[in-house]
Amino acid sequence: MAVKNVIIAQSGGPSPVINNTLKGIIETCLQDSSTFGTIYGGWHGIEGILKEDLLNISSQDKREIELLKTTPAAGSIGTCRYKLKDGQNKDLDRIIQVFRAHNIGYFFYIGGNDSQHTIMKVSEKCNEYGLETISVGVPKTIDNDLGDSEFKLIDHTPGYGSVARYWAHNIQNLNEENRGSSPADPVIVVQVMGRKTGFIPAAARLADPNREFPLQIYMAESTVSLPEMAENVNKYLLEYGRCIVVVSEGFHAGDLGELRDAFGHSEYGASRMSVQQVVINYLNSAGLKARGAARGQVPGTDQRHSMIYASGVDLEEAGMVGKKAVEIARAGENGWMATLLRSTGPAYEIIYDKVKLKDVALSERNFPEHWISDKRYDVTDKFINYASPLIGDEWIRIPLSNGIQRFTRFKPLFAEKKLEKYIPEAY
Numbered sequence: 001m002a003v004k005n006v007i008i009a010q011s012g013g014p015s016p017v018i019n020n021t022l023k024g025i026i027e028t029c030l031q032d033s034s035t036f037g038t039i040y041g042g043w044h045g046i047e048g049i050l051k052e053d054l055l056n057i058s059s060q061d062k063r064e065i066e067l068l069k070t071t072p073a074a075g076s077i078g079t080c081r082y083k084l085k086d087g088q089n090k091d092l093d094r095i096i097q098v099f100r101a102h103n104i105g106y107f108f109y110i111g112g113n114d115s116q117h118t119i120m121k122v123s124e125k126c127n128e129y130g131l132e133t134i135s136v137g138v139p140k141t142i143d144n145d146l147g148d149s150e151f152k153l154i155d156h157t158p159g160y161g162s163v164a165r166y167w168a169h170n171i172q173n174l175n176e177e178n179r180g181s182s183p184a185d186p187v188i189v190v191q192v193m194g195r196k197t198g199f200i201p202a203a204a205r206l207a208d209p210n211r212e213f214p215l216q217i218y219m220a221e222s223t224v225s226l227p228e229m230a231e232n233v234n235k236y237l238l239e240y241g242r243c244i245v246v247v248s249e250g251f252h253a254g255d256l257g258e259l260r261d262a263f264g265h266s267e268y269g270a271s272r273m274s275v276q277q278v279v280i281n282y283l284n285s286a287g288l289k290a291r292g293a294a295r296g297q298v299p300g301t302d303q304r305h306s307m308i309y310a311s312g313v314d315l316e317e318a319g320m321v322g323k324k325a326v327e328i329a330r331a332g333e334n335g336w337m338a339t340l341l342r343s344t345g346p347a348y349e350i351i352y353d354k355v356k357l358k359d360v361a362l363s364e365r366n367f368p369e370h371w372i373s374d375k376r377y378d379v380t381d382k383f384i385n386y387a388s389p390l391i392g393d394e395w396i397r398i399p400l401s402n403g404i405q406r407f408t409r410f411k412p413l414f415a416e417k418k419l420e421k422y423i424p425e426a427y
Contacts, residue, residue: 003035004105004133008057009042009049011080011111011118014073014301015142015159016310017318018110019408022076023068024322025108025138026057035330036106040415045080046109046118050094050424054102054415064408069315070398071407073305082424084118091425092125099126099133101418106134106329110322112141112157116337117361123335137337137357138325140318142304144199145365147339153355153363155342158321159304161314161390164203166303167192167246168391171207171215174244178214182242187233187283187294191276193303194248196220198367199387200303201248202379206391209384214240216377220250221367224376226282232377234289241290245279253278274298307405313392317350324352348389 008025010018022041029036043053055077057065068076084091098104109119116137123135139146139154142163147154171190178188194200198219208215214236218224224232229245236243247253253275276296283294317340325338336354343349371383399406 003033003037005037005103006039006106006108007042007049007054007099007102007104008039008077008108009045009110010074010077010140011045011082011109011115012140013142014079014305015140016072016162016305016307017158017315018074018140019068019071019076020315020319021110021138021140021158021322023065024319025326026065026068028323028326029106030058032330037103040102040104041077041410043414044078045082046084046095047080047082047424048078049098050091050422052098052101052415052417052419052422054098055410056413056415057410059413060410064410067399067406067408069319070307070310070396070405072307072310076408076410082426083114084121085426088425092121094422095122096125096129096131097419099131102415104133106136108136108138108325108329110138110140112139112143113146113360113363115140116146116357116363120335120357120361123357127334134329134332134334135357136325136329136333137360138322139337139339142200143194143197145197147360147363147365149366149368151342153360154339155350156340156390158314158318158340160199161311161317161392162309163193163200163303164206164387165311165314165391166306166309167200167203168206169309170299171204171213171244171246175207175213175215178242178244182292184292185295186237186242186288186290186292187245188243189245189247189276189279189283189294189296191247191249191274191296191298194220195250197250197365198222198248198372201246202367202371202383203387204246205379205384206387209388211378213244214242215244215246217379218245218247218251218377219367219372220248220252221369221372222251222376226253226279227286229279229377230283230286232375233283237288237290245294247275247279249275251275307396307398310396311390311392312394312396313390315396320350320352324354328354
C-alpha cells in the first residue's frame, strides 16, 4: 500500500489521559513516513470529519505534541457527542468523500462503546465503496463499561484508572473533613459519575481498603431504597457518630427530570435535580440519629479532567494502547480495536492485543454482581484487588509556566477544503 494520510479523532466524554493516547498514535505514525503520510486531527470528532475540518498535526511543533502527555480533557483536537445512527447514509457517504479527497488510508477513532460503533460503521462503508482505508478503534471511557463482564475483551479502559485515583484521594480528604466537622455535619453525601455501572463509585473504597472509614457506597446496581439507605446511615451514626455516603449519579432515587445527550445517555449534570440533593432531602426529613444535618456536594466534570490526580499507570497504558493501534493499522488489519488484557500471573502486567470492532461496538459491561457486598452498600475485596493496581503509586510531573499548568496549544493549521460545505445529517 502506497503512503496514505491519517485521520485521528475522538468522541464522547474526555479523560485526563486521552491526549496521551493521541500522542502515542501521532508519534508512532511519525516514526514510519514510508507508510503514514500527513496526520490530521478531526476537529471535534466525527463532526469535524463531516465538515472537512481537518487539523494538520504533522505541521505542529514537536514540543506541543510532547505536551499532549500531560494535557487533560479534549481541548487539543476536540471531541463530540455526534452519533452515526442507522439510516444516516448521507453522513457515511460524506465521510467517504472526505477520505477520498484527502487521500486518507488510516482512520483512528478514540472513544467508548458508541465511538467503536461509529468507526465500525465507517469501516463497513469503506469496504462497501472499495476504499482501502484501515479503520482502527482505540478504547477510552472513564466509566469502564466498554467490553464484556468477563473482562476477556478488555480488562479496563484508559481513563478509568485516573478517575478511580481521583476518588480514592478525594474520599480520603472528605473523611478528614467529616472527622473534624461531624458534630455539626455528621453525614456527608457526595455524588459521583457513573450512569449505569458502578465502577466509578466503587473506586471510593480504594481510599480505605482496610475499611476503617464509616463509608457507604451506593451504585446504580445496589438496588437499595431510600428508606433502606436511611436505616443504614443511622446504624453508622449510632456506631461511629458520622457517615460518608458515596452515591452514583445513576442511583435510583426517583424522577430527576434528566436530559439526554445525542447518544441517548442521561445528562445528570444538566438535570433539574441531582441524586445527592434527593438523598440529602430524604435523610434530613427522615431524621438522623445524631445532632446536625446531612450535607452534600457534587463535583462536576473535574473528576474526568483533573490532571493533578491522573494515574501514572493509566497515563502509560493510554499511550501504549495508542501505539498498539498503529501497529494494527500498519499490519493492514481493518475493523479492529486495540485492547488491554491482564496477565494471569501474580504480578500486575498488561498485554496489548486487538479485538474485533463488532464484538465491542455498543457493548455495555456491567459491574459484576459478585463484587457487590452482601450489604449492598460496599464492594468486595475482589474489586479492590482488581482496581488497586490501576491508580498507581506516584504523582505525575506536570510542566508549569509562570505557576500555571502548560498544556498543548496546536496552531490552527487546517487542511484546504476540497469539497462543498456540508451540514451533518442529524443537525
